[in-house]
Amino acid sequence: MKNLDDIRDQINSIDKEIVTLFEKRLNLVIDVANVKKELGIPILHLNREQEVLNKVADEVNNKEFIDPVQKLFVEIMRISKGVQTKLLFPNNIVLVGFMGTGKTSVGKQLASMLAMEYIDIDETIEKSQGMSIGSIFESKGEQYFRELESKCVIELEAKSSSVISCGGGIVLNNNNILSLKKNGKVFLLTAKPETIYTRLKQDSSRPLLKSKSEDEIKELLEKRRKLYMDCADIIVNTDNKSIEDICMEIVSQRDGSF
Numbered sequence: 001m002k003n004l005d006d007i008r009d010q011i012n013s014i015d016k017e018i019v020t021l022f023e024k025r026l027n028l029v030i031d032v033a034n035v036k037k038e039l040g041i042p043i044l045h046l047n048r049e050q051e052v053l054n055k056v057a058d059e060v061n062n063k064e065f066i067d068p069v070q071k072l073f074v075e076i077m078r079i080s081k082g083v084q085t086k087l088l089f090p091n092n093i094v095l096v097g098f099m100g101t102g103k104t105s106v107g108k109q110l111a112s113m114l115a116m117e118y119i120d121i122d123e124t125i126e127k128s129q130g131m132s133i134g135s136i137f138e139s140k141g142e143q144y145f146r147e148l149e150s151k152c153v154i155e156l157e158a159k160s161s162s163v164i165s166c167g168g169g170i171v172l173n174n175n176n177i178l179s180l181k182k183n184g185k186v187f188l189l190t191a192k193p194e195t196i197y198t199r200l201k202q203d204s205s206r207p208l209l210k211s212k213s214e215d216e217i218k219e220l221l222e223k224r225r226k227l228y229m230d231c232a233d234i235i236v237n238t239d240n241k242s243i244e245d246i247c248m249e250i251v252s253q254r255d256g257s258f
């Protein structure tokens with residue numbers, strides 16, 4: 001029978017090799033990020049992950065280990081992408097815009113694509129209060145919600161390299177925008193009133209839009225238009241675009257300071 005200590009010694013020495021190799025891999029990942037940055041090459045290479053998974057599967061001797069090896073590489077690539085994006089996106093990506101422009105949908109997918117932390121201000125408030133936004137508006141009033149929103153924004157000043165999806169009314173208090181801009185680039189998502197109406201007509205979770213007509217949406221949008229435009233670093237229209245296309249547009253919009 002094999003000696004347990006001997007086996008553990010072998011595992012320890014393999015772990016040491018893994019650490020050395022992983023560190024080497026991470027350094028190469030950083031090199032890739034720097035080259036991409038310098039040459040302006042798109043950061044995301046969507047087929048690359050599948051190529052790597054196919055390649056490593058070919059390398060496995062015991063075919064029963066293909067699944068665990070691929071799972072390991074999914075994680076290795078997720079961590080590597082996180083290291084790359086920390087370098088390429090040191091700032092937060094802040095998504096603002098009217099209700100239904102897709103801040104939450106786009107933010108979630110963007111964070112996953114770039115392996116960045118995802119923060120949704122509405123969801124953070126709902127979690128901290130143990131109540132839906134509708135219930136907060138109903139039981140405590142809009143002003144109370146706005147105070148929670150501003151408190152949350154101040155706490156987010158400590159964040160970096162995160163995707164932050166704001167609530168639609170974040171622009172109503174300019175101090176919110178000043179805080180978010182300290183560490184972040186503000187992307188304004190836009191959509192036509194008819195698009196917003198179509199996206200949200202079945203959804204009753206937004207107290208300010210409950211059973212509102214397309215014209216009423218248009219009116220509220222007009223009232224807020226200047227606030228949205230004034231805070232935007234980059235504007236991304238979302239009409240007739242898929243969430244994935246919007247994410248790719250945001251990633252490709254980065255500039256030197258981003």
Ligand SMILES: Nc1ncnc2c1ncn2[C@@H]1O[C@H](COP(=O)(O)OP(=O)(O)OP(=O)(O)O)[C@@H](O)[C@H]1O
Binds near residue numbers: 103168238
């Ligand atoms: N580009 C898009 N194409 C089609 N449907 C979309 C698109 N973006 C968002 N939607 C849909 O619109 C609805 C609202 O989207 P989402 O919750 O992401 O908006 P939001 O900007 O976060 O709104 P809020 O300001 O209320 O937080 C969802 O049902 C979502 O699936």
Ligand SMILES: O=C(O)C1=C[C@@H](O)[C@@H](O)[C@H](O)C1
Binds near residue numbers: 167169170205207208
């Ligand atoms: O535009 C707004 O004022 C709001 C948008 C939502 O994200 C929520 O924050 C809330 O429903 C208010």
Ligand SMILES: [Mg+2]
Binds near residue numbers: 104105122165166
């Ligand atoms: Mg949202």
